Amino acid sequence: MTIGELAKTSGVNAKLIRHYESIGLIPKAARTESGYRFYKESDAQFLRFIKRARSLGFSIKEIKTLIGLWRNKSRASKEVKALAKNHIKELEKKIKEMQEMVDNLQSLARSCHGDSRPECPIIKSLEE
Amino acid sequence: MTIGELAKTSGVNAKLIRHYESIGLIPKAARTESGYRFYKESDAQFLRFIKRARSLGFSIKEIKTLIGLWRNKSRASKEVKALAKNHIKELEKKIKEMQEMVDNLQSLARSCHGDSRPECPIIKSLEE
DNA sequence: TATTGACCTTCCAATAATGGGAAGGTGGAA
DNA sequence: TTCCACCTTCCCATTATTGGAAGGTCAATA
Known part of the structure; x- marks a missing residue:
């Protein structure tokens, strides 16, 4: 998936996806030979998670914490x-x-x- | 009055007073020979006006309008x-x-x- | 008089989150 | 080959405020 396609399926625009990558909110995307970012389905889910959290008013910093809690399947x-x-x-x-x-x-x-x-x-x- | 004294009497800190000057919210201050800004009592009143408006949630842009209305003694x-x-x-x-x-x-x-x-x-x- | 400390100056940068544009490279179709 | 849509990076703007650095000034004190 290109970044444009990811933007469509996740609802987060491409500009913002790059920004999220640059501040370390999402991991650095894999690249094609020519330098294009490419993504898989689960990246869209990840971005939707972020988008929902934003819509609940969580800050980026809080979302970083939330992501940690999300990934940690055994946290209380x-x-x-x-x-x-x-x-x-x-x-x-x-x-x-x-x-x-x-x-x-x-x-x-x-x-x-x-x-x-x-x-x-x-x-x-x-x-x- | 120096900017520090103005800051005390107006409740707006010196850094912010300079900033307000730089964006044209307040007029450029007069200067001493050595370049220090100096102010008069009425400048403190002006800054208090701004501070009160900020505390009511008005944006700087709205405050610019408010100042115009304030100064215009004949506006409706x-x-x-x-x-x-x-x-x-x-x-x-x-x-x-x-x-x-x-x-x-x-x-x-x-x-x-x-x-x-x-x-x-x-x-x-x-x-x- | 020399020093010291408090104050002043300007300029640059950071905050939080997003958007906009420029300049240039790439991919695929006609 | 040409063309358009898409991609890349980099810089800038927004809003209001605060912080620091580097350097000048003022007044008091040793």
């Missing part, structure tokens, strides 16, 4: 669960921060007339 | 309100995405025994 499930729980905590922390921003802004926006007059509590709150 | 408050509303929408969109990640992970984590056995639905879900 509590190790994986701990990683997930920790990740959930981080996500929840960010969500909370953003929700606080929204709440603050909502209350400012509510108190702003939003008409053609220049008086604006939103701006005023930034001045203080 | 509805312009500011529109910017804020738009920003709220973006924040809420991100929050929703992250909340979906959390929900998915929570349900996976719940179904994972989290003991010493290797079977793990979290990993399994990434394999599919």
Whole structure:
């Protein structure tokens, strides 16, 4: 499989596959005589694994750990669960921060007339 | 005021003040004969404005717009309100995405025994 | 006066993840 | 042979912030 075909079957675009290789997230691909990378089916599965983990918000660094856990068939499930729980905590922390921003802004926006007059509590709150 | 003093009174560190100058977010500072930047009180207020806006999650680009609105004493408050509303929408969109990640992970984590056995639905879900 | 330490300067680089483009080589089909 | 689609590497941009290196300046102290 060429890198373009792998991109199609894995859903990860070729540019990104090369990048993942360059940072050591995936192993260096085998090459044809002319230097083209070539892949096998299982490489697509690997990339899909990465893509799913990304869609759950795991960072590349966390995914490296996840890959290790994935490959280690005898590791305890509590190790994986701990990683997930920790990740959930981080996500929840960010969500909370953003929700606080929204709440603050909502209350400012509510108190702003939003008409053609220049008086604006939103701006005023930034001045203080 | 030197940049270090400004950093203290504004709460924005010196490195970042120079950066803000380099990207044109704040005007170029006046210089002493020896090349040191120097500032006045109102510069600290300006930086605090920026810092507050950042803490509400506005991007540097949005802040540039906000500064324009701030300076324009005759602009309509509805312009500011529109910017804020738009920003709220973006924040809420991100929050929703992250909340979906959390929900998915929570349900996976719940179904994972989290003991010493290797079977793990979290990993399994990434394999599919 | 010489030294010292705290502060200032600029420039370069790194972070995280992805995308875009340029310049050039390769493969296969018409 | 020519042509197009694909491949290669390398560099750059994004966003906001921080870090360091190498070197100049200021003020106080020995």
